[in-house]
Amino acid sequence: MSGSALRAVIKGTGSALPQRRVSNAELAAQVDTSDEWITERTGIKFRHIAGPDETTATLGAEAARNALNAAGMTEADIDLIIVATCTPDQTFPAAATKVQHILGHHGGVAFDVAAVCSGFLYGFSVAESMIRAGSAKNALVIGAETMTRLLDWEDRGTCVLFGDGAGAVVLSGEVGERGVLATQLHADGRHNELLYVDGGPSTTGTVGKLRMQGREVFRHAVTNLASVMHEVLEQAELVPADIDWVVPHQANARIIDATVKKLGLPAERVILTVAEHANTSAASVPLALDVAVRDGRINAGDVVVLEAMGGGFTWGASVVRM
Structure with a gap:
């Protein structure tokens, strides 16, 4: 582009x-x-x-x-x-x-x-x-x-x-030059039973409770997130060394660490807020982004990768020049 x-x-x-x-x-x-x-x-x-x-x-x-x-x-x-x-x-x-x-x-x-x-x-x-x-x-x-x-x-x-x-x-x-450079999104509904809520209007008529098979989710998350980050960088015609910051979904520090290692990125380029906020689902990426913008780490012109994976499974990544 x-x-x-x-x-x-x-x-x-x-x-x-x-x-x-x-x-x-x-x-x-x-x-x-x-x-x-x-x-x-x-x-x-x-x-x-x-x-x-x-x-x-x-x-x-x-x-x-x-x-x-x-x-x-x-x-x-x-x-x-x-x-x-x-x-x-x-x-x-x-x-x-x-x-x-x-x-x-x-x-x-x-x-x-x-x-x-x-x-x-x-x-x-x-x-x-x-x-x-x-x-x-x-x-x-x-x-x-x-x-x-x-x-x-x-x-x-x-x-x-x-x-x-x-x-x-x-x-x-x-x-x-600023703005969204590339985005990749995916979904695979075969894995519903690994992370889901056991209720809904058309099934139980109740809200339900969250259920998760943690080990399996961990395994899929590391594989899928590393893969989609490679995809989105290729689409943007960038390499990992071009990334100033990664803003990941804040689900688990171990998942984040394993994912960025697969990409070959240093830990100091990763925004981590999971210790303070835990997993806030769809809120976690924009919440972490706001924290890093307001504390001065992320600035205009920086190349930032946003990434997340959730129940469904759904996952994706976006490259943005701030």
Whole structure:
């Protein structure tokens, strides 16, 4: 793609976390686990848990406002809102329409994308395509989750892994060198039973609880993420040495470490927030991106790879010049 092509450029980032921050030690007082057990296997030390008045939509709207402020824009500038989530406030309408209403905006397009932990990248790709096609000018892409609502607190293999939160980016169409350079997305529905929720409107009529076969998910994640990162770099005509930063899905520090080693990247180029936030599903990539932008690590012109894998399985990666 030439430098004169229209690209979707990240103009601002934002995030939001519930007020309640829970340590491993606090969790161990309620669940048969320990700080050592959780830290050794996952790298997680804390997670945020949404209170009764905090929902996917309220967290998403807060992250969106922060992204708009960073971009120097208002809700009136936005003509597309995409919320990536597997934990919407209601079965319908879409969380995106609730976010739109909270922001005080009553026009444009608003819808949800459901691809679990890969949801932000799926939504990001849809927004980027709509911007390049001319059907949107400025988009809010939000990953927002209240994953703790889905947890079985008697299953120590899953309940220690997840947290709640939201992250958002403002994407705008610009001609130049900055913006999304390449994206690769995949799905393989054969692996449903490895990571899923055992409920739904058309089956049990209930929300259900999260179920996971951790070892199998780990194995697939390392293989699939390393592969898709090679694919997206090839599409962008780049090599690993061209990458300034990798912003991975924050599921497990061991998965992230194994993935970047397969790519031959040094650990100091990887943004890690899993210790503070745990796995926030679709929120984790934009949340980690916002942390690294605001603390000054990621700057304009940097080449950044975003990557994630989630239930489905779904997985993908995107290369962006900030």
